[in-house]
Amino acid sequence: MNTKCQECENGPAGQAGHDNLFSHAFFGGEVVMKCRKCGTFWSRRASRGDVFGWTQANASDGSLLPSGND
DSSP states (O other), X not given: OOOOOHHHHHOOBTTTBSXXXXXXXXXXXXXXXXXXXXXXXXEEEEEETTEEEEEEOOTTSSEEOOOSOO
C-alpha cells in the first residue's frame, strides 16, 4: 500500500481536488482522478453548483480516458 502525500492525507477539495490530481477515468457520473505524487485515486462527483464530493477510489474504477495515441 502506498503512503499518501500530504495533500491526499488532507483530502481533496473543490473542483480540482489539489494541484497534483489529474483526470484518469470516467465512472458513471463521476471522474476518477489520480495523484501524480503518491498514486492515490479519488472519485469526484458534483453535488450541487460548485460543491463537489470526493471519495477515495480504486484503480480499477471507471473507463480509461483515450490517450490520443491510438
